[in-house]
Amino acid sequence: MGVTVIKRDGLREKRGRRWKVLALAVAAVALVPVLAALATFAQTAPAPAQMPVPKLLPEKIAMGAFYNGARVRIEGTAPPGSGVLVVIEGSERDEFFNRKGRVGPIWLTVDRIHVQHAPSVFLSFGSSALSSLLDRQGVEEYQLDEAAIMQRIHVLCHCKCSLTNRAQQSGIHDTVPDPTYAHLLYADFLRLKQHEGNYRQLPGAVSLVSASSGTRYALEFEWPKQAPAGNYQVAVYACRGRRVIARSTTTLQLVEVGFPEYMATMAAKKPWLYGSAAVLAAIAAGFLTDLLTSSLRRKRRAPKTTKMSQPGTPIVEPGEKTAESHKTESAPKPTQRLNAQEKTAGSYDDETLQRC
């Protein structure tokens, strides 16, 4: 009996030890990702320091009736010995495009593309080339060039056409294009934005001057006049050793004022009134032009009329036009006011018609 009890105790101890080893192994495995994360955190660069907010001139761009873009100046002070990168970004929005493709020998609309999270404007200005200011990791971390912002933009097929077999399903639902096609779409989108002037990269546009307080930077550029109204984030990055060492942001406002603001609000809030007003204004413009040109013609013809309405001069009445025309053909009268062109074209002289 005693031997049996000793054997059982030994087995229990063995099992207990196994459990302990297993628990330790599990704990070690669980610790691996935690330790890895800690190691990554230790390797990450320290957060960039804050630098003085840049000065914008003007801080608000007013879009009046005769708005034609604006000249913007951004200046400030960065830590000594640093290069400067200024990035201006508009708010994100969804846009829809038609994409042309070749069907046999013909170029036709083959797809409808839905672009999500694309900034309306992306302008990047540097004191030198971007690759000399920052390494690729830094560029992607802060999304400082067009290739980097493309990572957050989503391009989807919003397909209603059946000419493309790239979309996975028909109808008007968004579908994810295959990687090769998606790459083509990104390139097309970027080319279009650059063509509009809303996406631009200008290395060497920021001028730097060393001062006792640090490096003074200044940037002056033409604001793209096609940029829509809204708030634009202006971010200034001070770079040294191909890393961001300080950063500062501010907001540039682009606001509609006066007549454009009134009209845009009316178009959005009272579309019926706006549409009717547009029609009435166009009709008024048409009739006013007609009145103006008629009165001008009448003034120009006034001396002629006086001469022709002398006693004894026959006046051609509208009803008599045809008869008179026939008479004129057989025996032309010098005072007859219908000329050959009018007869050919079958139209009347203005003054004759007014009497009518």
Next chain:
Amino acid sequence: MDLYLPVAGISINLYLVVAVGGMIGLLSGLVGVGGGFLLTPILMMIGVPPTIAAASGACSLVGTSSSGTAIHFRMGNVDLKLGGILLLGGLCGAAIGVHVIKILRALGNADFVITLFYVVMLGGVGIFMFVESLQSLRRGMMEQKVSNPARQAVLLKKLPFQVSFPRSHVTHSVFVPFVLCALVGILAAIMGVGGGFIMVPMMVYLLRMPMHVAVGTDLFQILFTCAGVTVMQAVSNQTVDIVLALAVAIGSSAGAQLGARMSRMLRGEQLRIVLASIVLATTVKMSIGLLVKPATLLAFAGRN
């Protein structure tokens, strides 16, 4: 001088827009085409987004056609009775055309069919008009043609509800202009244009109207069609830019006056040759656009 467009949200050169309007208005007053098929692509070329260009273009054509209608009316070239019937038929046709295009899209390959149809239609009408007008001009047989109606015209005279249209010097059954205009309305809706360049040849060759009266009457019905389109676009899409429309309308209404006065200097056949040349030039431009690779493959589209 630049002008800010509140709905489009962009700035454009005022003089350029007025000049474009003037050119379109000249054609409109001269040959009675609305000019939508020329105005929209030109506005897009100067940087106006397509949806805004199409809707504001329709609004500006209200100005052009009102100016053109006014002067043609004073010259006795507007047949109000026939114009009313044509307008009604055109509206009914457009309503049917909208459904036809929905069916075509559901069947697939709609864009391909529409584009080819457009080119063939424009090319066919243009070549026919050009050849016919050239022959008339050479032989001087216009009056003889009018006095010797075709066999089909004799058959049409047997239809009920014959009405006389003294201004156009024709008598037709009410159904003839209504049905023909409904067909043009269907085509116009499918092709996405006002249909002036189909309507005028239809009035001249099928309804046997004098060219000058066809031009004036067409402008009269364009006025109402474009007014309707403008209000609908403003309400459903909010794409009408009043500043752009007025700038174009100022130029185009002045151009329409000049065009209408110029039309008096030309005979009917000569006017038809001008219209045929415009239609053929548009066909060539469209054909080049179909065959040559565009600079950018993406183009802005409206919501959905």
